[in-house]
Amino acid sequence: MFKSLPRAILAVFIISVLFIWNPSIAKADIEPTQLAKAVQEIEYLDAMRSGLASSLEGQKQEPTMQTFKEVCKPVGMRAKELSQKNGWQVKQIAKKYRNPAHSPDNLHSQMALAKFEQNPELIGFWELEKLNGQDGIRYYRRINVEASCLACHGAKNSRPQFIKDKYPQDLAFDFKVGDLRGMYAVFIPDGLKEVLENSENMTNQ
Numbered sequence: 001m002f003k004s005l006p007r008a009i010l011a012v013f014i015i016s017v018l019f020i021w022n023p024s025i026a027k028a029d030i031e032p033t034q035l036a037k038a039v040q041e042i043e044y045l046d047a048m049r050s051g052l053a054s055s056l057e058g059q060k061q062e063p064t065m066q067t068f069k070e071v072c073k074p075v076g077m078r079a080k081e082l083s084q085k086n087g088w089q090v091k092q093i094a095k096k097y098r099n100p101a102h103s104p105d106n107l108h109s110q111m112a113l114a115k116f117e118q119n120p121e122l123i124g125f126w127e128l129e130k131l132n133g134q135d136g137i138r139y140y141r142r143i144n145v146e147a148s149c150l151a152c153h154g155a156k157n158s159r160p161q162f163i164k165d166k167y168p169q170d171l172a173f174d175f176k177v178g179d180l181r182g183m184y185a186v187f188i189p190d191g192l193k194e195v196l197e198n199s200e201n202m203t204n205q
């Protein structure tokens, strides 16, 4: 159902639901526009991966390193870019991860994964959280498995050779369509406005 909704409408929907359900935002020293922007950027990011993956569907050849560069690698790169540009920490987190950098990084993220697992209808939510000693808010957004993902996240034995070679500790296989693949996590530190202003001053000097 959600696939048919344009992303912008979905983002607005998520933001309103979150504001109604989560009065803790009022207590955090964060501008609501930052959160709205994070929600929107994650919708774009998720749509980007779906689009890239579905462009592979129907291809006869096994995905190669080159194909990977065209699907999940750009997602990781964009996450990094969003972090640098906005002063956020944007990550992908999964219980069954392929890249160990994407393993759950604290108790909150483990619980967030469990919450998505138990509530298939839950798309996103946020929490006040302390990350690396810093107070802030963390937005979590689910990632579901689509048919186009199975070329690389399907049965263990049918994984492309480059994945078997490059990720010997791989756990991100044997998924089925509709399974929870993982989530995006965007940490927005408190007082971000001042942080950004200060860093701008520093670069201007």
Ligand code: HEC
Pocket (backbone or CB within 6 Å): 049, 050, 053, 056, 063, 064, 067, 068, 071, 072, 073, 076, 092, 093, 094, 096, 097, 098, 099, 100, 102, 143, 144, 145, 146, 148, 149, 150, 151, 152, 153, 163, 172, 181, 182, 183
């Ligand atoms: C061409 C192969 C390929 C396809 C198709 C593919 N992935 Fe991936 N995916 C990978 C590889 C390789 C990684 C590890 C990336 C890294 O090293 O950061 C990865 C990592 C991920 C991660 C980060 C968590 C982790 O396990 O490291 C998520 C989430 C993810 N993929 C979801 C998806 C979804 C959802 C789809 C379908 C819409 C999809 N992938 C399609 C190859 C693929």
